[in-house]
Amino acid sequence: MEFNRRQGLAAAGGLAASVALPTGEASAQTRAETLRYVTGNAVNSLDPTVPGSTRESFGVSMNVYDRLAAFGRKRLGDNWVFDHNEIRGELAERIDRSPDGRTFAFHLRPDATWHDGTPVTAEDIKWSLDRCVSARSLAPPQMSTGSITKPEQFRIAGPRTVELMVDRPDRLALSNMCVPYAIMINSTLAKRHATTDDPWALAWLKDNTAASGAYMIEQHRPGTQTILRRNDKWKGGALPNFQRVIVQTVPEVATRANLVERGDADLSIDLQPSDVAALEQRGRVKVVSVPQTNGFTHISMNNTIAPFDDVKVRQAIAAALPYQHMFQASLFSRGRALFGADWTGTPPTADFPQPMPLALNLDRARELLRESGHPNGFSTTFTIGTGTSAWAEPMAALIKESLARINIQVDIRKLPDAQFNTGQAERSLPFYTEGGTAWLPAPDYFFRLYFTRPQRWNFASFNNEELNALTREAQFETDPAKYEAACKRMIGILAAEVPLILVWQPLHEAVMARNVEGYTYWFYRQVDFRDLKRV
Amino acid sequence: MGRRIGVRLLSSVPALFGVLVFTFLLMRVLPGDPAVFFAAGANAGQAEIDMVREQMGLDKPLHEQLVRYLWDITRGNLGNSMTTGQPVRTDLIERLPASLELTFSALLLALTLALPLGVLAALRPGTIVDHFVRFLCTLGVCVPTFVSGLLLIYVFYYLLNWAPDPTGRIDIFAANAPEITGFLLIDFALVRDWSAWRAAAGQLILPASTMALFVLAPLARMTRASMLAVLGSDFVRTAKSLGLSDLRIIVVYALRNALLPVLTISGIVFSTMLGANVLVEKVFSWPGVASYALDALLASDYAPVQGFVLLMATIFVMVNLLIDILYGVADPRATVA
Numbered sequence: 085m086e087f088n089r090r091q092g093l094a095a096a097g098g099l100a101a102s103v104a105l106p107t108g109e110a111s112a113q114t115r116a117e118t119l120r121y122v123t124g125n126a127v128n129s130l131d132p133t134v135p136g137s138t139r140e141s142f143g144v145s146m147n148v149y150d151r152l153a154a155f156g157r158k159r160l161g162d163n164w165v166f167d168h169n170e171i172r173g174e175l176a177e178r179i180d181r182s183p184d185g186r187t188f189a190f191h192l193r194p195d196a197t198w199h200d201g202t203p204v205t206a207e208d209i210k211w212s213l214d215r216c217v218s219a220r221s222l223a224p225p226q227m228s229t230g231s232i233t234k235p236e237q238f239r240i241a242g243p244r245t246v247e248l249m250v251d252r253p254d255r256l257a258l259s260n261m262c263v264p265y266a267i268m269i270n271s272t273l274a275k276r277h278a279t280t281d282d283p284w285a286l287a288w289l290k291d292n293t294a295a296s297g298a299y300m301i302e303q304h305r306p307g308t309q310t311i312l313r314r315n316d317k318w319k320g321g322a323l324p325n326f327q328r329v330i331v332q333t334v335p336e337v338a339t340r341a342n343l344v345e346r347g348d349a350d351l352s353i354d355l356q357p358s359d360v361a362a363l364e365q366r367g368r369v370k371v372v373s374v375p376q377t378n379g380f381t382h383i384s385m386n387n388t389i390a391p392f393d394d395v396k397v398r399q400a401i402a403a404a405l406p407y408q409h410m411f412q413a414s415l416f417s418r419g420r421a422l423f424g425a426d427w428t429g430t431p432p433t434a435d436f437p438q439p440m441p442l443a444l445n446l447d448r449a450r451e452l453l454r455e456s457g458h459p460n461g462f463s464t465t466f467t468i469g470t471g472t473s474a475w476a477e478p479m480a481a482l483i484k485e486s487l488a489r490i491n492i493q494v495d496i497r498k499l500p501d502a503q504f505n506t507g508q509a510e511r512s513l514p515f516y517t518e519g520g521t522a523w524l525p526a527p528d529y530f531f532r533l534y535f536t537r538p539q540r541w542n543f544a545s546f547n548n549e550e551l552n553a554l555t556r557e558a559q560f561e562t563d564p565a566k567y568e569a570a571c572k573r574m575i576g577i578l579a580a581e582v583p584l585i586l587v588w589q590p591l592h593e594a595v596m597a598r599n600v601e602g603y604t605y606w607f608y609r610q611v612d613f614r615d616l617k618r619v
Numbered sequence: 620m621g622r623r624i625g626v627r628l629l630s631s632v633p634a635l636f637g638v639l640v641f642t643f644l645l646m647r648v649l650p651g652d653p654a655v656f657f658a659a660g661a662n663a664g665q666a667e668i669d670m671v672r673e674q675m676g677l678d679k680p681l682h683e684q685l686v687r688y689l690w691d692i693t694r695g696n697l698g699n700s701m702t703t704g705q706p707v708r709t710d711l712i713e714r715l716p717a718s719l720e721l722t723f724s725a726l727l728l729a730l731t732l733a734l735p736l737g738v739l740a741a742l743r744p745g746t747i748v749d750h751f752v753r754f755l756c757t758l759g760v761c762v763p764t765f766v767s768g769l770l771l772i773y774v775f776y777y778l779l780n781w782a783p784d785p786t787g788r789i790d791i792f793a794a795n796a797p798e799i800t801g802f803l804l805i806d807f808a809l810v811r812d813w814s815a816w817r818a819a820a821g822q823l824i825l826p827a828s829t830m831a832l833f834v835l836a837p838l839a840r841m842t843r844a845s846m847l848a849v850l851g852s853d854f855v856r857t858a859k860s861l862g863l864s865d866l867r868i869i870v871v872y873a874l875r876n877a878l879l880p881v882l883t884i885s886g887i888v889f890s891t892m893l894g895a896n897v898l899v900e901k902v903f904s905w906p907g908v909a910s911y912a913l914d915a916l917l918a919s920d921y922a923p924v925q926g927f928v929l930l931m932a933t934i935f936v937m938v939n940l941l942i943d944i945l946y947g948v949a950d951p952r953a954t955v956a
Contacts, residue, residue, distance in 0.1 A: 120791065128704040135671045136657035136701040220670055222658070290704050307703040307710070307914075308906045309791070334786050334904045338769060342777050348784045470917070502651030502919035509655045509668065539664045 116618055118328040119600070121611060122340045122349045126307040126333045131289040132264045133221035142264040143610025144310055144331060149267035149295040150175040150320045152190045152209070152246075153258060157604050157615070163374045164604035164615065168525055171258055174320045175204065175268050175296065185253030185562060188261075192244040196319045198270040198296045206240045211271035213238040213246070219284035223265040229529065230260035231559075252560045255567075259524045264608050270294035298324050298614050308333055312613070325617035344369055344595050350618075351596040351603075353611065356474055357416045360593045372594045374605040375420040378525035379592075380437045381475075383483075383517045384543040384584040391464075392514060396456035398582040402442055404449035406486045411588055413478035420589040431579070434571035436527040437586055440579055449490045461491025467516040468496065469504035475590075476517050509540045518543070519590065523607050527571040528558035535574075535583060546583035624940065631936040635929070639692070642928040643685055651919035653677070657701045675701070675921070688925075697929070698922030702915050707926040711908060715930070716801025717788060718900070718907035722892045724804075724823050725830035726885065733835050734881075737842025738874065741850060744843075752843070756836035768829040768902040775825060783821050786904040790818055826903040830896055834888045841884045845877040852876075878949045886942035890935045 129137040132145040156170030173179050176190035196204040214235040216223045231254040239247045250257045277288035293301050299312035312329040334340050341359045343349035345368050364371045385392035407423040425439035468476035484494040507513045522530050532555040535546045554570050561567040592605050604615040654672035672678050697707035740752040775782040799806045807816035858868045897909035915923035
C-alpha cells in the first residue's frame with residue numbers, strides 16, 4: 085500500500101495542529117492575562133494582622149481585601165508613587181469629615197458585595213473596625229497611632245453609613261483606615277468560624293478569606309505559592325487588567341533575575357542592586373527605580389550607653405563617616421542620599437526624611453572627640469544582621485576603616501536576624517545599622533515612632549523632652565503653619581543632637597517585562613496588582 | 620525477622636527521645652527570641668511581643684514547656700510554624716515527599732553512574748580510566764552544590780533553554796498535580812498523565828544531577844576499593860580458573876560481594892543528602908523539608924526545627940534498618956541483629 089506513514093503522519097500532524105491551535109491560542113491568551121510575580125519572601129497568612137505575617141502577606145491582602153479608604157498615587161519623575169495626602173474612598177464611596185475634624189462619616193458603596201455575593205452592610209463594617217481595635221493582633225497598636233483605640237469610637241449612623249469619632253482631631257486618624265491592617269471583613273462569614281477563644285476568627289482568616297477586594301484567592305500554599313483570580317464584580321475602583329496573578333516564592337535571588345530576564349516571570353522586586361544594574365544595562369527588561377520616599381537606612385548609636393550618651397561623641401562619629409564611599413559601596417549609589425546638606429539650625433522644608441547637614445570632616449571629628457574627654461578614642465562593636473549583609477557589610481568595613489583614623493576601634497559583629505532583632509529590642513546593641521520604613525510618612529509620625537518613648541522602634545533610645553512635647557502636640561495640630569514650624573524644629577533637634585545618623589533612602593526597584601506598565605511604589609513596599617497592565 | 624525488626628525499632632526509642640530533648644534545649648539556648656522576631660509589625664511594642672510569646676507557649680517555665688511538648692508529640696502534634704503559619708505536621712507531610720523524591724532520584728542517578736565507574740576503575744587500576752574517574756569524583760566533591768546548581772541553571776536554562784525554569788516541582792502554569800502519594804513521578808504515572816510526568820521529570824533532572832555530582836565520589840571510591848579487594852580474593856581466582864565468563868565473574872560473584880560496604884555508604888549518603896540538600900532546595904526553589912527547616916532556624920522558630928530534627932532522626936533509624944535488611948540480601952551470612 086502506498087498510503088503510508090508519511091501521509092498518515094501528515095494527516096495526524098494536521099489533525100494535531102487543528103486540535104492544538106485553538107487550545108494553543110487560548111493558553112497564550114491566558115498567559116498574557118496572567119501576571120507571574122516571583123518573590124524571595126512567602127505569603128504566610130491571608131490575614132495581615134496576624135503576628136508574624138510577612139510583608140508579602142500585606143501585599144496580597146491589599147489586593148484581596150478592601151479598606152474603607154485608600155491613598156492616591158502621583159507621578160514622581162517617570163514613575164508612580166503613593167500619595168498619602170490624597171485619600172479616596174475604597175469601600176466607601178464618600179467620606180465626610182465634620183468641621184471640628186473629630187468625626188468621619190463613611191458612606192458605603194450601594195452596590196458593593198463580598199466575594200460570596202452578599203451585600204456589604206454597615207454591620208459588617210462596624211464588626212471589622214471593632215476587630216481592628218479589639219483582636220489580639222498587630223492592628224490595635226497601629227490604630228492607636230491615629231487615636232483609634234476602642235469600639236465605642238465606631239457607630240452605625242445609617243443603613244450604609246458608619247462613623248468614626250476621635251477625641252481630638254488626630255491628623256492620622258483617616259490615614260490609618262488606609263493601612264494594610266484595616267481590612268474590611270464579611271462578618272457573617274467570619275463569625276461562622278469564630279469560637280469563644282477566638283471571637284475574631286483570627287485562626288480561620290489566616291488561611292481563608294472573607295473579603296470584597298479586586299482579587300480572590302484561587303489557591304494558597306503557604307510558603308510556596310498563592311494564586312489570585314480577578315473579582316469581576318469589584319466596585320472599589322477600575323477593574324484590574326490582569327485576570328490571574330501568580331505569587332510564587334523563589335528563594336534564590338539570581339534565579340528570580342534570570343526568570344524575569346528570560347520572560348518566564350513578569351515581575352520581581354527586592355533584587356540585589358548589583359543584579360539590577362546588570363539587568364538594566366542588558367536592556368531586556370524594564371527597571372522601575374523609585375526612592376523609598378517613606379524609608380531610610382540609619383546608623384544608630386545607643387544614647388543610653390557610654391560613650392554614646394555624650395552628644396559630642398555622637399557628633400564626632402557623624403563627622404567621621406565616609407558617606408559618599410559608603411553610598412557607593414553599599415548601594416552602587418542607587419538611592420537618595422540623606423547626607424551632604426548645607427543648612428544649619430533650621431531646615432529649608434518640613435519634609436522628612438530630607439538630606440541632613442552631614443559630611444566627612446576628620447579634623448572636626450578629632451576635635452569633638454577631644455572635647456568629649458576621649459582624646460585617645462575608645463573601642464566599640466558595630467552590629468549588622470545577616471538579612472541586610474549585602475549592603476551592611478561594605479558599609480561596616482568602611483566605618484571600621486574610617487573610625488580607626490580617629491582612634492575608635494570597631495569590631496564588626498554579624499548576627500542572624502532573630503538574634504539581631506532581639507538585641508535591638510533589648511537595646512543591648514551599642515552601634516548598629518538597619519533600615520526602616522514608616523507606613524504613614526508624616527514628619528510627626530516619623531519622629532513619634534522612631535525618636536520618642538522607650539519602645540522598640542526608638543532605635544537610638546533617644547529621650548529629648550522638647551522633641552517629646554513637640555510630637556505629642558503636632559499629632560493634633562490643625563494649623564498648617566504651626567505644624568510646619570513644629571516639624572522643622574524636630575528636624576533641627578535631630579541635626580543638633582544626632583541620636584542616630586540617617587544615611588540614605590534606598591531605591592525600591594522593580595524589574596518587569598517590558599510590556600508591563602503602571603507599576604506604583606506603595607508605602608508597604610509591595611506590588612499592587614491592580615495598578616498593572618500589559619500593553 | 621518481624622520480631623527482630625520490632626526489637627530494633629523499640630531499641631531506637633531512647634535515642635529518639637534523647638534527640639528530642641537535646642534539640643528542644645538547644646533551640647532555647649540559642650540567643651534569638653522568636654517572639655521579638657515575629658512581633659515585628661509597625662508599632663508593635665512589648666505588649667505584642669508578650670502576646671506572641673504566650674501564643675507560642677514560651678511564657679511558661681522551661682520544664683513545663685518540655686512536658687507539654689512531649690505530651691503533644693505523643694498525640695502527633697508537632698506544634699505550629701510561625702514562618703508558614705501552618706501546623707508543622709501538615710508542612711512536613713506536604714514537603715517530605717518533595718525532598719524524598721529529589722533525594723531518591725539523585726541517589727539512583729549517582730548509583731547508576733558510580734557503580735560502573737567504580738567497577739571500571741577497579742578493573743583497570745592505575746590506567747587513564749582510573750585517573751579519569753578519580754578526576755570526576757574530585758571535581759564533584761570540590762564544587763559546592765550551590766555553585767554547580769547555579770552553573771547548571773545558567774547553562775541549561777538561561778543560555779541553552781533546554782531545561783524548564785528552575786522553580787519548584789511542576790510548571791507553574793500547568794494543572795495541579797494529583798495528590799495521591801506526593802511523589803509526582805508516581806502520582807502522574809498512576810493517573811497515566813505522561814506529558815505531565817515528563818514535565819515533572821524535566822524539573823527534577825537539574826537538581827537531581829546537582830546532588831548526584833556531589834555524592835558521586837564516596838560511592839564510586841567505595842565501589843572501586845571494595846571491588847579491588849574482592850577481585851584479588853581466592854574465589855574470583857577459582858572462578859577464573861574454572862573458565863567462567865568475565866561478565867559472570869564480575870557482576871555475579873565479584874560485584875555482589877563488593878556491594879556490602881557500598882550499601883552501608885549509600886545509607887549514610889542518603890541520610891546526609893536528605894538533611895544537607897538545603898542549598899539545592901534553595902537554588903531550585905524546591906519545596907522540601909531542608910529549606911523549610913533552615914528558614915525556621917533563621918527566624919528562631921522552634922517548632923519546625925524540632926519537628927525537622929525528629930523527622931530526620933526517625934528516617935535515619937529507618938534507613939539503617941533497611942540497610943541491615945538489604946545486607947541479608949547481599950550476603951546471607953549477615954542478619955538483622
